[in-house]
Amino acid sequence: MTAPEPVQAIKQRRDSALASLVGAVPYAQFLGIYFERHGDELTAILPYDDKLIGNPQLPAIHGGVIASFLEVAAIIELSWATIWPDLEAGRVTPEDMAQNLPRLPKTIDFTVDFLRSGLPRDGYARARVNRSGRRYASVHVEAWQDNRARLFAQATGHFLMPQTG
């Protein structure tokens, strides 16, 4: 019987795989979005920045920033959920991913509900893959600022999965 993989090696493997996935999206870097991971659960974080404002009178975060944040969170979650089994089984290594990034899902459509104005502070989002087939996927995303139960936006999107082989 082989010894279990040391916890640090597991974390290192998962974190570097996630970093190469997120690092591959220039627009996510442009918005300052990053991800926290607990096991396989991801939380997207949008740190507040003055350039994200859409209504300086209120002030409020631009609706386009909120839509972008939710779409980035949905795509990364969907990609992450797809890669996870291969990553855990060792069929894909973070080194493979850094060398040859997995193709990202393509957005078919994306519908955003703007529930409250985005306050000038950090935002958080979690996405849930409701249906993931070989070709199509449906993902729901929720975003909040101060209170997890008081969403400031939610969205549903459909995606075309990258075809392998």
Next chain:
Amino acid sequence: MNAQNFINALPFAKALAMRLDDLGNGRAEISMPWDARFVGDPATGVIHGGAVSALMDTCGGAAVLSYPGATTTATIDLRIDYMRAATPGARIVAKAECYHVTRNVAFVRATAHDGGETPLASATGAFTFATTEAKP
């Protein structure tokens, strides 16, 4: 307000280097250059859908504000259909119109083009609508 002031008043529209090309009577045209920082998939150089959403949202909001009597607006919901990938390097032009306005809601549709034969995306949205007239 002149066209460039409109964009300059919106920090994020300025950050995406948007340009207001036409505005009036519930219609707006706003464009955005291709920029490596806005790319969603480096393998293809295609602009991220989120940046296209931001352009459509800004253009929809501008169309509402240009409707006679409008004062302020906010997006209630926005749906974007991505019909094809944006051509890398090409400027994206969004056109939006308020096709129906009630006392409190403006209904908007928009398309995004990049010079190709077909639009790359279309959008429909509902925006809050408020006028200068006092409400009962």
